[in-house]
Amino acid sequence: MSTLPACPKCQSAYTYEDGAMLVCPECGHEWSAAGAEPVATDEVRVVRDAVGNVLQDGDTVTVIKDLKIKGSSSVVKVGTKVKNIRLADGDHDIDCKIDGVGAMGLKSEFVKKV
Numbered sequence: 001m002s003t004l005p006a007c008p009k010c011q012s013a014y015t016y017e018d019g020a021m022l023v024c025p026e027c028g029h030e031w032s033a034a035g036a037e038p039v040a041t042d043e044v045r046v047v048r049d050a051v052g053n054v055l056q057d058g059d060t061v062t063v064i065k066d067l068k069i070k071g072s073s074s075v076v077k078v079g080t081k082v083k084n085i086r087l088a089d090g091d092h093d094i095d096c097k098i099d100g101v102g103a104m105g106l107k108s109e110f111v112k113k114v
Helices: none
Strands: 016-018 021-023 030-032 061-063 094-098 102-106 111-113
Touching: none
Parallel strands: none
Antiparallel strands: 016 021, 021 030, 061 111, 094 102
């Protein structure tokens, strides 16, 4: 039994052959089985705010839209300044602490860099 390479996109071990292609059932990525072993590339993830500015750890941002807090009746108001953000992987790409609210995750599309 031959061992197939892991998916170059998500590193899943459950790849399978489909004709001349290799397919990952977890992320749907397809690549050529005839080509050389895929070289792992270190992709630098760039997070941008609502107007296109590149965000980095430690930046200060402001909220551009009223955001309802899930599971609460509280709202983060427009213009709320959030200091010292941390970039995170996932759906909400900013981890932060908001005064009066506490720790939460924000989406970069709802903030603007100060």
